[in-house]
Amino acid sequence: MTPALPRTGPSRHRRRTVLALAALSGALLVGACSPSSSGSGSGGDDGKVTLTVWSWRVEDEAAYKKIFAAYEKAHPGVTVDFKAFKATEYNKILATGLAGSNGPDVPQVRSYGQLQTTVASKSLLPLDGKVDLTGWDANVVASAKGKEDGKTYSVPLARQTVQMFYNQGLFDKNGLKAPTTWQEFVAANDKLLAAGVTPIAVGAKDDWTLPIVHEVLAAPRFGGKAFQQEVLSGKKSFTDPDWVASVKVVGDLAKYMPKNVTGVAATDAQTLFSAEKAAMIPGGSFDLGVLEKANPNVKIGVFQVPPPPGSPSGSAATTAGWADGNFAVSARSKHPNEATELVKWMTSKDFGQMVTDDIKQISAVPGVNPSDPLLKQMSDNYTNTGSPYLLLTDFRYGSPSGTDVFGKALQELLLGSKDATAVSSELDSGVKTWFKPSA
Incomplete structure (x- = not known):
């Protein structure tokens, strides 16, 4: 018997067509039910x-x-x-x-x-x-x-800045104005302390805040922007007498901070200020919204702490800042x-204006003017007399970072277990494990 020939007629073509259409429909269905291709956007x-x-x-x-x-x-x-x-x-x-x-x-x-x-x-x-x-x-x-x-x-x-916030109502009540000299600053602290008001709210339990406190209180004492160039080039180090003296300023002002300050958290310090139990608080521009929201009835002002005695020639009040x-x-x-x-x-300036108006930050875009008067004052201070927040801008490129070492060492200063010289030496030796001067 002659073997049967393969079936190639119309009925076989129809079956192949049906199968192909079914496969295509299945693929389309799977594609429709699957998530979009993985990846960003x-x-x-x-x-x-x-x-x-x-x-x-x-x-x-x-x-x-x-x-x-x-x-x-x-x-x-x-x-x-x-x-x-x-x-x-x-x-x-x-x-x-x-x-x-x-x-x-x-x-x-x-x-x-x-x-x-x-x-x-x-x-x-x-x-x-x-x-x-x-x-x-x-x-x-x-x-x-x-x-x-x-x-x-x-x-x-954004450009972040650090400065001293103060309660204008408490200042007025005690016959005080924002100080323009170190003598006025110390006198204001003494008068507030005598009136039963904590002069400066500091939350030293959170060690990351203490390098900021140091910048606000003592940047002119170590030389601000000028010191940055000298320490980066290797001409000076953190054992320089002006730096050591700036650390001592923080210790000398501890009597104006809350009792047992190393047990006070940063949020506790903000609460002292918003509850009007403290007249001043060193902080960042990023704190403004938090402070205003905590007590909308407090009229807040800002000022640059005047240069302490012995500050290098030409050193002036400054606002330290950085980008974030x-x-x-x-x-x-x-x-x-x-x-x-x-x-x-x-x-663009359009974006920058929305950042300052809606996010309440000082835009990094040049030429953007904050509509909030306090933000504008902080921005203008940085533009006119700004300096870098040195340990953040230049000494976080290795481990241990400058801010980590200094924050913990300043805690020990406030506890009385280390003096300004020891704190400065610890910072200097810590960053020298990785930092190499440019010169």
């Missing part, structure tokens, strides 16, 4: 793009969403998905996100020394030639650069061009 064939932005500023979420809504309106087809995480957990969350495929397109990143591990991991795109920071404050621009290669990896968001909260572009972004365009927009 998303985009479709319709040209629309979603950019994810991560931040540690949970408290600013509403303000950021308002700001990014303005960007979306000016950039049809782009949606900004803002996500905020708990600040104490953010560094770990960000490192994991940037190393994987589900991280942000535009991460908020740390500055200066704390930026370097992110740069070293090659998680960020260099922005040189893509964003223009010409004319920006050099201290602010330095916060965005890689220490090794000198490339720009982020756009600075920078934004970068992830090297793993699926939409690097759109993400870069968003970060580029963050260099």
Whole structure:
């Protein structure tokens, strides 16, 4: 019997067609039910793009969403998905996100020394030639650069400043005005203490606050900006007599701080001030919103503490500052061009004005004027007589960091277990394990 020929007629073609259509339908169904491709951002064939932005500023979420809504309106087809995480957990969350495929397109990143591990991991795109920071404050621009290669990896968001806040009502009640000389400053402290008011609220239990307290009370005593150049070049060190004398200033003023100050937390110090039990509090521009919200009835003022006796020739009252909260572009972004365009927009005055008006921060963008009078005063003080918050801007590039060593040593100063010379020597030897002068 002749073997049967293969079936190639119409019925077999129909069966193949049905199977092919079924397979195609299944693939389309799976695609429709699956999440969009993993990775930062998303985009479709319709040209629309979603950019994810991560931040540690949970408290600013509403303000950021308002700001990014303005960007979306000016950039049809782009949606900004803002996500905020708990600040104490953010560094770990960000490192994991940037190393994987589900991280942000535009991460908020740390500055200066704390930026370097992110740069070293090659998680960020260099922005040189893509964003223009010409004319920006050099201290602010330095916060965005890689220490090794000198490339720009982020756009600075805000200038933070530190100064003395004071309760104008308590000052008026005691016949006081913001002091312009050291003698007036000491006399004000004495008068407040005699009236049963804690003159200076300090939360020394949180050691990170103490380098800030030192900057506010004694920056002119060690020489401010001039000392920065000398210590970076190796001409001076932290055992220099002027630096030691500035540390002693903090110890000498301890009698005006809360009793058992090393047991007082930073939040406790803020409560003393907002409850009008303390007349002054050294703090950052980032504290303004917290203090105002805690007691809206307190009329707050700010001033620069005058130079203590013995300050170097030419040293004047100063406002120390640094850059913080920078934004970068992830090297793993699926939409690097759109993400870069968003970060580029963050260099504009429009963005800067919204930062100062809605987030209540001093914008890093030159020429932006805060509408809040206190923010404007702090910004003007930094612009006119500013100096770097030295241990943050230049001594966080290694371990142990300058702020960590100094904060803990200042606690011991306030406890009476170390004097200013010992504290300064400990700082100097700590940073010298990794710091190398430029000269």
